Amino acid sequence: MKKLKLSIEGMHCSSCALNVEKSLKKVRGIKTASVSLMLKKGTIEAEENLSLEDVKKAVAKLGYKVTKIEE
Amino acid sequence: MNHKHHEKADDGEIRSWKKRLIGSWILTIPIALLMLLERIFDVALLPMPYAIILILLLGFPVIFIFGWGTIRGGLRGLFTFYFNMDSLIALGTLVAYITGILSFTNIVQDYSGVAAMIMAFFTTGKYVEAKARGKAGQEIRKLLELGAKKARIIRNNKEFEIPIEELNKGDIVLIKPGEKIPTDGIVIKGESSVDESMVTGESLPIEKTKGSTVVGATINQDGVLYVKATKIGKDTFLAHIIELVEEAQGSKIPIQKLADKITSVFVPSILVLAVITFAAWFFFSKDLSRSIAVSVAVLVIACPCALGLATPTALMVSSGMGAKKGILIRKGEAIQTMKEVKIIVFDKTGTITKGKPEVTDIKILDKQSEKEFLEDAASLEHLSEHPIAKAIVLKTGMKTYKKVKGFKTLRGRGLEGNIGKDAFLIGNQTLMKERKVPIERIFSFIEQCEEEGKTTMVLAKNKKVLGAIAVADAVKEESREAITYLNKKGYKTVMLTGDNERTARAIAQQVDIKEIRANVLPEEKVKIVEELQKEAMVAFIGDGINDAPAIKQSNVGIAMGTGTDIAIEAGDIVLTHGSLQGAVQAMNLSKATFIKIKQNLFWAFAYNVIAIPLAVSGLLHPVVAEIAMALSSITVVSNANLLRRKKI
Numbered sequence: 001m002k003k004l005k006l007s008i009e010g011m012h013c014s015s016c017a018l019n020v021e022k023s024l025k026k027v028r029g030i031k032t033a034s035v036s037l038m039l040k041k042g043t044i045e046a047e048e049n050l051s052l053e054d055v056k057k058a059v060a061k062l063g064y065k066v067t068k069i070e071e
Numbered sequence: 072m073n074h075k076h077h078e079k080a081d082d083g084e085i086r087s088w089k090k091r092l093i094g095s096w097i098l099t100i101p102i103a104l105l106m107l108l109e110r111i112f113d114v115a116l117l118p119m120p121y122a123i124i125l126i127l128l129l130g131f132p133v134i135f136i137f138g139w140g141t142i143r144g145g146l147r148g149l150f151t152f153y154f155n156m157d158s159l160i161a162l163g164t165l166v167a168y169i170t171g172i173l174s175f176t177n178i179v180q181d182y183s184g185v186a187a188m189i190m191a192f193f194t195t196g197k198y199v200e201a202k203a204r205g206k207a208g209q210e211i212r213k214l215l216e217l218g219a220k221k222a223r224i225i226r227n228n229k230e231f232e233i234p235i236e237e238l239n240k241g242d243i244v245l246i247k248p249g250e251k252i253p254t255d256g257i258v259i260k261g262e263s264s265v266d267e268s269m270v271t272g273e274s275l276p277i278e279k280t281k282g283s284t285v286v287g288a289t290i291n292q293d294g295v296l297y298v299k300a301t302k303i304g305k306d307t308f309l310a311h312i313i314e315l316v317e318e319a320q321g322s323k324i325p326i327q328k329l330a331d332k333i334t335s336v337f338v339p340s341i342l343v344l345a346v347i348t349f350a351a352w353f354f355f356s357k358d359l360s361r362s363i364a365v366s367v368a369v370l371v372i373a374c375p376c377a378l379g380l381a382t383p384t385a386l387m388v389s390s391g392m393g394a395k396k397g398i399l400i401r402k403g404e405a406i407q408t409m410k411e412v413k414i415i416v417f418d419k420t421g422t423i424t425k426g427k428p429e430v431t432d433i434k435i436l437d438k439q440s441e442k443e444f445l446e447d448a449a450s451l452e453h454l455s456e457h458p459i460a461k462a463i464v465l466k467t468g469m470k471t472y473k474k475v476k477g478f479k480t481l482r483g484r485g486l487e488g489n490i491g492k493d494a495f496l497i498g499n500q501t502l503m504k505e506r507k508v509p510i511e512r513i514f515s516f517i518e519q520c521e522e523e524g525k526t527t528m529v530l531a532k533n534k535k536v537l538g539a540i541a542v543a544d545a546v547k548e549e550s551r552e553a554i555t556y557l558n559k560k561g562y563k564t565v566m567l568t569g570d571n572e573r574t575a576r577a578i579a580q581q582v583d584i585k586e587i588r589a590n591v592l593p594e595e596k597v598k599i600v601e602e603l604q605k606e607a608m609v610a611f612i613g614d615g616i617n618d619a620p621a622i623k624q625s626n627v628g629i630a631m632g633t634g635t636d637i638a639i640e641a642g643d644i645v646l647t648h649g650s651l652q653g654a655v656q657a658m659n660l661s662k663a664t665f666i667k668i669k670q671n672l673f674w675a676f677a678y679n680v681i682a683i684p685l686a687v688s689g690l691l692h693p694v695v696a697e698i699a700m701a702l703s704s705i706t707v708v709s710n711a712n713l714l715r716r717k718k719i
Contacts (some may be wrong), residue, residue, distance in 0.1 A: 005317075012084065013199065014379020015155040016144075017335055022335070023153065034321040037379070038208055038387045043321045063147045 001031070002050075006042040007068040008035065008059060016064070023058045051055070085205055088198035091137040095191040098129045101486050106184045123181050127171045130187035134164050138190040146271025152337035163341070163370035164189050167693065170363060173324050180360035181690035184365070189371055191698045196587045196701025200376075203708035207384045210391025217269060217288045218309055222253035225297070236304075244298045246291045256298040265493055270309060271648045282322070308647075315399045315645060319381065322403040326665075327382040337375040341683075345369045348687050364693055368686040372696035376704040377678060382673035384711035392715060397632075397647035404626045406668070407644035409661035412627055413607035415557055417598060419568035419575070420458065421614035423554075423582055423651070424544040424630055428459050429526055431464035434516040434537035442696045446473060446537055448530050451488050451497050454478050459526060459542050460486070466540075468579040483592040485528065485571055496531040500502075501573065501590070508534050516541075524577030526570050544611030547673055551582045553651035557658075558583060563607075567591045567599060568619075596621035612654050627656050627661075657719040667714045671707045678703040 011017050017037040024033035024042065029050035037043040044055070056066045097216070105122060108114045114681075117125060134142065144583075145161025148154045148171045164186040171183025223232050225243045235253055238244070243259065246252050252265065264276040267289040275481075276292055279285055287300055288309045304310065323331075328415035345366045352362035386403055393400050400406065420426050435444050445466070452460035484505040486497015496506055500517065502509050508531045509518070517527045520541040529539045554564055565586045570576045575589035589598055592710045597620045604626070611625035612617065619641040622628030630642030646653040682699055685691050691699070 010144075013156045013376045014203070014383070015338060015375050016157075018331060018379065019148070019155055019333055034323065036317075036320040036383065038204065038316060038383045038579040039320045041317065041321070043318070061151065062153050063144050 001009060001045055002048055002071070004046065004050075004055075005045065006030055006055065006059070006066050008040055008042055008064050009067050010020050010064040011037055013034075013037070019062055020059055020064060022061070024055065025057045027054045057064075058061040082205075083371075085198065085201045085221065088194060088201050088661065091140075091369050092191075092194045092198045093195070094137045095187070095194050098133050099187045099191040101188050102126050102129050102184045120175065123171055123174055123183070126181070126187070127168075127183045130168060130171070130183050133187040133190050134168055135422075137194065138164065141190070142192065146572060148338075153694045154342070156338065159187070159370045159373055159691045160193050160342055162345075162368045163697075166363060167367050178359060179363060181189070181697055182360070182364060185364075185367070185693050189367075192697045192701055195372075196705060199705050200380075200708055203705060203712060204380075204384060204387075206712055207387045207708060208391065210395055211320075211387065211504060212395050214316060214391070215313060217626065218307075219288060220249040222300075223250075224246075226333070231435065236301050236410065238300060240300055240303055242300045244300055247300060248291060248293050248295065248298045250291050252285050252287055252289050252296070252298065253290055254300050255302040255465070256274060256285055256287075257298045258283045258285060258296055259299050260297035263665070264292045264297050265296075266290045266536070268291055271654070272395065275647045284425035306656045309437075312394065312647065314395055319390055319400050319403055320387060322401075324382055324386070324403040324668065326407055326668060326672065330378045330381060330675070334375045334379050337373065337378070341370065341373040344373075344683070349714045350351055351488050352689065361689070365686070365689045368689075368691050368693040368696040369683065370702050371693060372682050372686040372691065374675075374679060374682075374703045377707045378706050379658050379670070379673035380704055380711075381675050384670050385664055385667040385671055385710050385714060388711050388714045389660060389667075392719070393657065393660050396656055396719075397662060398653055399645040399647065399659070400643075400661070401645055401669075402643040406661045406665050407610065408480040408626050408643075409610070409658055410665055411608040412562070412658075414563045414565060414603050414627065415609045416603065416609055416611045416621075417554075417584070417651075418596070418611075418613035418618050418621075419566050419578060422612055422651070423550045423566060423578065424546050426458065426524070426544065426614065426649075428462040428542040428544040430462055430540055432516075432520060432541035432545045433538065434513060434538060434541075436512055439537060444530065445469075447490060447495060447532070447537075448497060448528075448540060450475055450490060451478070451486050452496055453482060454488070455486055458544075459528065463528070463540055483590075483672045493532050494534075496534075497528055499526075503529050503531065503536075506531075506534065508536060510536055512536060513539050518573070521571065522577055524574055524581060526574050533612045546578065546581050547650065548650045549650050553655045555583045558653055565603065566597055569593070583631070594620075597624045600624045611659075629657060656719045660717075663714060663717045663719060667711060672711055674710070675703065675707055678706075 014037050017035045021033050021035040024030055029047040030044050031046045059066045117710045130544045135325040141157045142161045145157030148158040169184035171181045172181045173179050174181035219235055221232055222235055222238045223230055223245045225245055248288045258281055260281050262280045264278050266276045268274050270286050270289055275315045278684050287307045349362050349366035349371050351366050390400055417423050447463050449467040451471045452463045453472050473490050475488040486501040487496050513536050525541040525543040529542045530537045557564055564584050566579055566584045567588050569591055572589040575587045600609055608626040610627040611621050612629040613622055614631050622630055622641045628642045632647045644657050686696050
């Protein structure tokens, strides 16, 4: 298990943040996801073999952008 | 860490809404004038088809250029089934705009001007909301930017200024008066006072001399300090604080869950409702234009945003207020649980008391030399990490010790070991009783010390008492005031300690604690919390190091930081400075925040419950509906900002 912090750009309403959260939770390997509209950040807990591309895609699909991924 | 990014992202959002807002209104004002003149004063500046064409032309950039982000996001949401509030606005404005085009066929009235006005008001609302949200996060942003950007280091006797990222552990940093201390470290030369208020909430400057620890991002006041960097980057105290605060923003408060559930089904429900409204209106009135207008009003009045913003904005303001005072709310849930708490359990050492025991009395029996007595005691005690042991060693000031064989720590009771051929024991009464050492001869001394709240350690050689050392751990200045306040508020206050009953009672009396549990072994703390939890919800306040399990077990765990170490993993709430006043403030802040959250959720629910039926019944013009919607989320965010007025 590892914990990642995502910086997400483009969210401007709380349903956006909830949608990103929902979409992230569907990514294979992600166990928990929480997205803060206020900080424009998401925190995920995921398995070691998580593909960062999948994470970016899950966010991009909704029209937002992951600008940074930190451990 | 790149904290600058935050501010940019936030400012960028406000700026981008502002641009769109200005652009939208420049074009929307003429549209509004045209519409007003025509509808209200019945003055047509242009013949009908030309007026509509002009409105369509003016409205196009408002919707498809300035509003493009919203339209695109909204449509994407509709097609991917990840509905968001943009979906409602996009649909509402598009439908209204299309009526303008369709109006040439004379089947509907033109609402394209309304479309532009909806978008302009929406943009305005978003701008104001983004600003209010920015304000809600202002303290936290300040915290994120608190870190020093540069450091002045000494290498080969020369000064260099380097960016903070290039600083290494072990570097010697020079800090002149008025400068920010770049990172955590230890003073190796110089004397000064340091203002640590921005990081720990401690308001008075703290004297620093050789050997003192300093915290990064605090301000050196009047002297020059040479500091060896001990922690850099992510390991610094400030970085930990930031991490805690950020983590809290992502944590969910139970009361928000219902709001989140509603938000997630809200938009599709409104879409269905708008369709039903349209069908019903058309069925009963046969007026297509009116039916469209009513359903557009339904689309744009519904506001999931206020529901979604209610909790996070209040939490953000509250975290910022707390952080300023050295209160870090780590788990949002604690805010909700706090109001249920009825029992507050305090660990004694380090929480109520300073946690730095000092030797106060020494009683030596018979005709022994004090020197030998203390040498024996210190030789045993210097092998232990216990604070009392350290106090005794400190008192003797010894540098070399006698050789101890067979040393053993007897948990919660004392120590044993052999010096030469003699078997020594040092510890409390329990230990002496256990080993059948008669203590009658020293009992009155022990009793007297305990009455004064001191802890006594008896030293015995070959089962014969040599004497005793009394140690006192002074009560923190603010402890009594804080506990009296909590008693008055109706909490049951309980103190846990490893001391015996009499010592514990003496301390309890000093600080006005009503109930004590004495002779508690460290591992028993959890059990006591569990027991008390059968009565009511329990908050446990401890120093977070030895008390971690009890802090976790309690409903709200408050960990008190000591100096530069904070037990990140332990508490739901972490206090960066070890004052019980901080605990009181944390409780008050939690309660005030929860009340604010409830208010916000109430307004958000009430707004939708009242506004949606009004729109369905056709009583609201679509533009009025949009204004009401914008106001509802602004109200929620502004109300959260009002939390700042609360004295905690």
